[in-house]
């Protein structure tokens with residue numbers, strides 16, 4: 001049997017470069033397990049932090065070592081010449097033409113926002129995960145919340161803003177802050193719309209904090225969102241499928257810090273996972289149902305992790321966000337949720353590739369079974 005050549009695309013220019021390498025290592029291992037090795041051959045492609053695509057030995061080395069490729073230490077002027085030759089100019093390594101199906105495992109801007117998905121769509125080769133629309137809508141918190149609202153999914157109160165409203169007009173800014181205080185109150189969360197990993201997010205409790213956080217968020221992104229802060233437990237659900245997706249058991253993120261900020265996310269031991277989440281059965285069912293609706297609302301495909309806020313005091317559940325390319329390391333929530341739902345890591349990787357092929361051929365009518 002001819003093996004399907006899987007273009008494993010990892011690294012990337014976002015702040016989640018290292019997570020992407022860990023995810024790619026886990027996926028590469030899964031593709032070489034007994035059940036998958038006869039079906040798939042891996043063609044790894046590493047996107048360097050400077051944007052260069054590398055094929056062949058280099059990505060293999062990065063996968064084996066688990067560490068990002070360092071640029072050779074050349075004198076500054078030579079380095080900038082070298083960088084200018086590659087920055088902003090996408091060049092395709094010749095091996096690109098050999099790929100039968102792409103498995104992009106890139107997180108954050110340029111990876112899960114529809115840009116790479118647009119390139120892969122133009123190549124007319126199947127790829128794992130959401131297309132341009134689902135990726136772009138899932139990435140931008142304002143667009144995502146608009147789609148969720150339209151689908152009738154409950155969310156915390158929020159206000160969408162742009163950079164010009166914050167920076168351009170000193171007369172408008174105080175009115176804007178008055179309005180936020182009146183409609184959302186304190187504490188509230190100020191977020192750049194397109195980043196992830198809690199970067200640029202601030203929980204604010206006073207007017208000076210609000211003003212500073214808006215200014216800071218505007219330095220990260222043209223689009224900014226402010227949300228009413230709620231006291232919550234954080235629950236996550238994994239979704240798998242195309243047009244008739246299925247939801248996994250749900251998990252809970254636990255931490256001792258004030259909220260799930262960057263430091264808590266990326267410092268070993270600061271956050272824990274509970275699978276299944278110890279919540280009433282009705283809450284689990286409600287979240288699973290909302291996760292599948294959210295997946296369809298943004299037109300996701302293949303996989304997504306949908307994150308929720310559970311207000312234990314009132315029993316309310318709010319949708320927080322959808323991640324169309326969630327962390328996929330051996331210890332990440334997404335594959336762990338499926339493992340607890342009876343789908344092993346190697347089976348999950350196999351299923352995602354098959355879903356990519358089905359979606360590409362337009363035959364995505366099969367029901368997920370789990």
Ligand SMILES: Nc1ncnc2c1ncn2[C@@H]1O[C@H](COP(=O)(O)OP(=O)(O)O)[C@@H](O)[C@H]1O
Pocket residue numbers: 156189191195196197198199201227228229230231232234259260261307320321
């Ligand atoms: N409205 C809110 N109320 C309470 N906590 C929030 C709210 N918004 C965000 N948080 C906290 O901030 C974290 C990061 O926010 P989130 O919107 O998920 O950003 P990111 O896309 O960077 O993960 C959440 O996991 C939660 O701990």
Ligand SMILES: [Mg+2]
Pocket residue numbers: 307321
């Ligand atoms: Mg989040």
